[in-house]
Structures are given as C-alpha cells and as structure tokens.
Amino acid sequence: MQSIDRNVPANIESARVDLRLFRMAPFFKDVDERGLAGLAAISTLLTVPEGTTLCRQGVPAEHLLVLLEGQVALENVGASGASAVVEVVQPGGHCMLSAVLSGLPGLMNARTITAATLIGVEATGLRELLHREVSVASALLRAGAEEFGAMVRQVCDLKLRTTAQRLSCYLLELTEEPADNTVSMRLPFDKRLLAARLGCRQENLSRAFAALRRLGVETHGARVTLHDIAGLRSYALSGA
Amino acid sequence: MQSIDRNVPANIESARVDLRLFRMAPFFKDVDERGLAGLAAISTLLTVPEGTTLCRQGVPAEHLLVLLEGQVALENVGASGASAVVEVVQPGGHCMLSAVLSGLPGLMNARTITAATLIGVEATGLRELLHREVSVASALLRAGAEEFGAMVRQVCDLKLRTTAQRLSCYLLELTEEPADNTVSMRLPFDKRLLAARLGCRQENLSRAFAALRRLGVETHGARVTLHDIAGLRSYALSGA
Numbered sequence: 001m002q003s004i005d006r007n008v009p010a011n012i013e014s015a016r017v018d019l020r021l022f023r024m025a026p027f028f029k030d031v032d033e034r035g036l037a038g039l040a041a042i043s044t045l046l047t048v049p050e051g052t053t054l055c056r057q058g059v060p061a062e063h064l065l066v067l068l069e070g071q072v073a074l075e076n077v078g079a080s081g082a083s084a085v086v087e088v089v090q091p092g093g094h095c096m097l098s099a100v101l102s103g104l105p106g107l108m109n110a111r112t113i114t115a116a117t118l119i120g121v122e123a124t125g126l127r128e129l130l131h132r133e134v135s136v137a138s139a140l141l142r143a144g145a146e147e148f149g150a151m152v153r154q155v156c157d158l159k160l161r162t163t164a165q166r167l168s169c170y171l172l173e174l175t176e177e178p179a180d181n182t183v184s185m186r187l188p189f190d191k192r193l194l195a196a197r198l199g200c201r202q203e204n205l206s207r208a209f210a211a212l213r214r215l216g217v218e219t220h221g222a223r224v225t226l227h228d229i230a231g232l233r234s235y236a237l238s239g240a
Numbered sequence: 241m242q243s244i245d246r247n248v249p250a251n252i253e254s255a256r257v258d259l260r261l262f263r264m265a266p267f268f269k270d271v272d273e274r275g276l277a278g279l280a281a282i283s284t285l286l287t288v289p290e291g292t293t294l295c296r297q298g299v300p301a302e303h304l305l306v307l308l309e310g311q312v313a314l315e316n317v318g319a320s321g322a323s324a325v326v327e328v329v330q331p332g333g334h335c336m337l338s339a340v341l342s343g344l345p346g347l348m349n350a351r352t353i354t355a356a357t358l359i360g361v362e363a364t365g366l367r368e369l370l371h372r373e374v375s376v377a378s379a380l381l382r383a384g385a386e387e388f389g390a391m392v393r394q395v396c397d398l399k400l401r402t403t404a405q406r407l408s409c410y411l412l413e414l415t416e417e418p419a420d421n422t423v424s425m426r427l428p429f430d431k432r433l434l435a436a437r438l439g440c441r442q443e444n445l446s447r448a449f450a451a452l453r454r455l456g457v458e459t460h461g462a463r464v465t466l467h468d469i470a471g472l473r474s475y476a477l478s479g480a
Contacts, residue, residue, distance in 0.1 A: 130377075137371065
C-alpha cells in the first residue's frame with residue numbers, strides 16, 4: 001500500500017511492472033530495450049479504486065501515469081471554483097506528461113472514475129532518463145506533441161462546432177474505424193460526465209442526442225447505435 | 241532572401257542573430273552561455289512582411305519561430321475547409337514548438353498578420369542540441385508545458401464561459417496587471433480576427449461588447465477603455 005503522490009493519501013496497491021506491460025502501451029512502442037529497462041527500474045504498477053485522486057492541480061506531479069485499464073477524468077478548477085472536464089483518459093492514454101516533463105505544477109486534477117490499473121513512472125527519474133536515452137526522449141516528445149494536438153483539436157471543435165456536431169465527433173471516435181456503416185456501443189461513462197467533457201449543459205446534451213436521431217443515432221440509456229456512420233461523419237465535419 | 245520553409249516561397253530577409261536578441265526573449269531566459277552559443281549557430285533572424293505563411297499545417301516544421309516583433313495567427317483548417325483561429329501570437333511568444341520537438345507534421349498554419357521579426361531556430365539542429373545541452377532541453381520542455389497550458393486554459397474557457405466572459409478574460413490579459421482600476425488600450429488586431437480567436441461569430445462579439453458596457457467597458461473602434469477592472473475580473477472569472 002502506498003499513496004502515489006506524497007500529498008494524496010490513497011488506497012493504492014503497488015507492484016513491480018512486468019516489461020510486457022510496457023510493450024502493451026502505445027506510449028512506449030518505439031522505446032528500445034535499454035530505454036525500457038531504464039523505465040522499468042523507476043516504475044510501479046498501480047491498482048487503484050474508483051474515485052481516487054491521483055494528482056492535484058497546482059502541485060508538481062510525482063509520476064507520469066500511463067493508463068492500462070479503467071478511466072481517469074482530468075479536471076481543471078477555475079478561480080470561481082467551477083470545474084471543467086478537460087478530458088476523460090481511456091486505456092492506452094496517459095496523464096501529467098506536460099507537468100512531468102517540465103517539472104512545473106500540474107494543471108489538472110486526475111481522478112479515477114472506475115477502478116483502474118496504471119503504470120506510474122517516477123518523475124525525477126524520468127527527466128534524468130530523458131537526457132540519457134534518446135529513444136525515451138523521442139517517445140516522450142512525440143507523446144507530448146500528440147497530447148498538445150488533442151488539445152488543439154478540442155479548441156478547434158469548441159470554436160467551430162455546435163454541441164450536436166461535437167457529440168457526433170465524439171461518438172465517431174468511439175467507433176474505431178468500423179468497416180460497416182452501422183455500429184453499436186456503450187458510452188464509456190455517464191451522460192453527466194459526457195456533457196462536461198463536451199462542454200455543454202446536460203439539457204443541451206439531451207437536445208443534441210435528439211437532433212442526431214434524424215442522422216440515425218439511436219440511444220437506450222448508455223447503449224448507442226449509429227445506423228449511418230457515413231452520414232454522421234459528413235455532418236460532424238461540416239464545421240460551423 | 242530565402243524562404244524559411246522549403247515548401248513556402250516567401251519574401252523574407254534573413255540575417256545572423258545577435259546574442260542579445262536571444263536574451264530579450266523570455267523563451268531563452270534560463271539557457272546558459274553554451275546553450276545560447278549552440279542556439280545562435282543554428283538560428284536566423286527573419287524580417288517578414290504582413291500576410292506571409294511561415295509554416296503549413298500537415299508539413300513538418302523546419303524552424304522553431306520565436307516572435308520578437310509583430311503578430312502571427314495560428315490557424316487550423318478542418319476536414320470541411322472551415323478554419324479556426326487557435327491563437328494570435330504576440331511578441332515574446334513562439335510557434336511550432338510541438339512539431340519541432342516531435343518531428344511530427346505541424347497542426348496549424350502560421351501566418352503573419354503584421355510585418356514581423358522572428359528568430360528561426362533550425363529544427364533538426366535544435367533536436368540535436370536538446371540531447372546535448374540540458375539548459376536548452378529544460379527551456380524547451382518548460383515552453384512546451386506553457387504552450388500546452390495555454391491550450392488547456394482555452395479548452396476550459398470555451399467549456400465553462402460565455403462569449404462575453406471570454407472577451408472579458410481576453411481584455412484583462414491585454415492590460416498586464418495595471419495598478420489602477422482603469423486602463424485604456426488598443427485591440428492588437430481587428431474584430432473579425434478577435435471573434436475568430438474567441439470562437440464566436442462577429443455579431444456575437446458585438447453583442448458581447450454591448451453586454452460589457454454595464455461593466456464599464458467602453459469601445460471606440462479599436463480603442464478600448466476598461467473603467468472597472470476589479471468588477472470586470474470578478475465577472476470574467478465567475479464561470480458558467
């Protein structure tokens with residue numbers, strides 16, 4: 001048992017990380033053997049219950065967190081106390097990279113919204129490794145650029161698209177390139193959190209789902225069926 | 241005369257960069273002497289007319305650009321052809337850092353909206369320097385984290401705040417911590433671009449300016465006076 005951040009007591013089980021787990025995470029796919037061994041030496045496998053705060057806004061991050069299973073919400077709390085859901089990280093994703101690379105205080109709270117398994121890579125050790133191992137540096141810089149790119153895409157979506165279009169984009173991202181024009185899936189989290197992630201009120205999300213019905217989007221609770229992926233994509237990408 | 245990107249012919253004058261110019265840019269403030277010498281060896285001072293495309297979306301960036309004078313708009317063009325103004329870079333700011341660090345294609349077009357003077361740091365040389373000079377690596381990683389942070393703040397603003405609140409935030413950013421409760425300034429660019437940067441239509445920007453009149457925001461063309469900075473700040477930060 002340990003807390004992953006000195007300031008955050010948490011009910012977390014930790015274990016050594018098997019090298020095979022590193023190879024499972026896209027994050028580390030181009031890291032060479034020596035780089036992986038260096039990472040393994042400063043990493044811990046974390047098993048975390050739902051509702052655990054992993055990192056706090058305003059505090060330097062002590063670990064880079066790579067998510068293997070479960071979901072983590074990244075939230076930013078403004079001066080007024082209002083909280084924005086910046087992202088909900090899915091397996092394969094990561095948290096706190098920017099804070100870990102720079103040593104600056106983190107910008108967001110990271111909180112598990114399901115039980116989760118993560119690799120925690122110790123921040124100071126990672127910054128040292130970055131200067132020694134080029135393959136680790138490349139992987140981190142690439143992941144940083146992808147993380148930045150995801151934020152740029154959100155900024156553009158929020159500036160150009162309506163809630164219904166942003167919802168369409170989000171649903172299409174969840175479908176993972178289906179061959180078919182129809183797909184059925186479960187929303188990965190509840191509609192309250194989905195509304196916050198999309199940046200709208202819950203009543204606007206309901207209106208957006210209603211508006212998408214004519215584009216073949218059928219919902220029963222958390223179950224969503226897209227009956228016309230091509231049509232939905234064309235609508236989602238049509239801009240403002 | 242040269243074009244700064246192989247694929248972008250442009251009417252650009254170039255010269256060697258005086259070391260004093262590096263010291264003027266906050267970007268390089270913690271870089272040591274050896275790092276600055278390394279940077280100077282791979283940098284060019286660029287004098288660029290208004291309306292020049294410096295980098296194109298989808299193409300790897302050949303230079304990190306640090307803006308000394310003038311303004312540069314960063315725009316992302318979506319699949320539909322609609323273009324979002326992600327940021328308007330002011331002197332002291334930079335462009336293309338994320339693409340330069342990762343070697344991945346750039347996410348945005350960078351275009352001068354005034355005549356501009358920039359330091360162009362050659363991308364491949366910079367990536368090599370990053371692995372040799374710890375003070376350069378630290379400066380770049382910190383700048384990357386700040387750039388990421390600026391995008392996170394935009395995402396939060398767009399999710400939580402109305403157009404009038406986002407406009408208030410933007411006007412307050414332009415005031416640079418005045419001691420007084422009143423300040424007068426010129427908008428750095430036209431209202432069409434301001435609307436795009438804030439992510440609203442021009443008519444909504446006009447409505448937002450009208451709504452801010454009761455909070456002491458007075459406009460005459462590009463001239464803006466804030467008569468109650470404390471009140472405006474409290475309104476801007478009040479969240480959704």
